[in-house]
Amino acid sequence: MKTLPAKAVGELSVIRAVHNDNSSQFAKILDRQFRLRHDIFVKDRGWREFEIDGIYEKDPYDNDSTVYIIAVDAMDNVAGGFRLYPTVLPHMLTEQFPNLVDRTIPRRSDLLELTRFAMRKTERRSSYYFELLIAIQEYGLDEGLAGYTSVINTLRIPILQSFGFEIEPLGLPQTINGETVIAVLFHVNEECLSRVRKAVNIHTSVFESTIPERRIA
């Protein structure tokens, strides 16, 4: 795989992959990320059932096996991020949304479930958003992933396709709590990455120069 110039710390923004092995090193941004999730999901979207302590939004899929992809600035302020979880473990698609999948729910060591994609309101169309889109592909390729499964709002499909994503539907859209949602598989490959790079005009690596090794679940 071609290596691209990585960002140096101190440049305006960077994407970090945070997980069990480096979580103490990145405790501050992890804390800020849980607070952002509370702002977005509990406060803005009204997911009352996820209110625990009024500070963090967390659910059973926040544990030692979780990887957090977080967009931060030079001051470690969190602009947005998403969460990745092994599909070989019980995850959202198997536990909460099995009805969204037509055949067998994909469970493979090279597939992760992507959830809790959130952006700070002020950063919705910012370069952080574009970098997170690139991070989906870049992280996947670096880790040897085939793709990600995810439950998304159906209406996001044309938007993500216009950014270059290759989306495979796993079932028909359904309305849940007044919102149309669908289970999909985002493919990870070099062609996708180059389409996304072209769409957002970012041709450097969005991660820091070293990506921590992912632990096998």
Next chain:
Amino acid sequence: MGSLRGKHFRLALDAIELIGRAETSSSVCSAISGLTGSFGYNHICFLASSGRKEQSFDEKVVLKLWPKAWAEQYALSNYYAFDPVAPRIRERPESFTWAEINLSKTNKTAISIMEIAATDYGLKYGLCMPVHGMNGYQAGVSLAGREVENTQEARAAIELVTMFAFNRLTIIKSRQPASPAILTPREREVMNWVAAGKTAWATSAILKISEDTVNKMVSMAMQKLNVHTRAQAVAECIRRGEIVL
């Protein structure tokens, strides 16, 4: 997954697979009209925004399997200005059936357009699928039929396939070498009706301009396209993407 849902999902996947292999916009349109036809929606109008603000209805149409007489009446009576369907497709990304459009009782023109469509042309039940992308409204599919399958599953299948069809059309369009548009919007409109087999007189009635103006526009188009006959002009327009049949 319930059996109807599973069955319709597989129909959708088959259509998506066809669409993924399509190399021309007409193959994409066959794939989507094949799927919608199996649910009873045998009339389909696929509209795509080119981004230009003041577009006449015909310019936006990518595919039209509408009853011919309805298309003529629609143009002659300028229904586009009063059709309640068109603005709603542009405004919101959610799909809707014609029954879900809440028409104010005072909007008599809109009500009568819907009634005429149903009683005179068999366009009784309608379903509209907007496609909103990065920058808002991009395209929409308007479907109609006399007897349709009105299940959630059919609607979901059509919704899904519409998105993939639009994506593929965008990719196909981006791969075509861009011939610069050389006809004016009005000339393109006139050539559309010539391509549909209309005489100059009929075209003048539809567009509410003089027959002389129509003939002048056709001559101008022929000159710009560097051809000698109307038939050649039509062929060249299609080849260059100035009009779509």
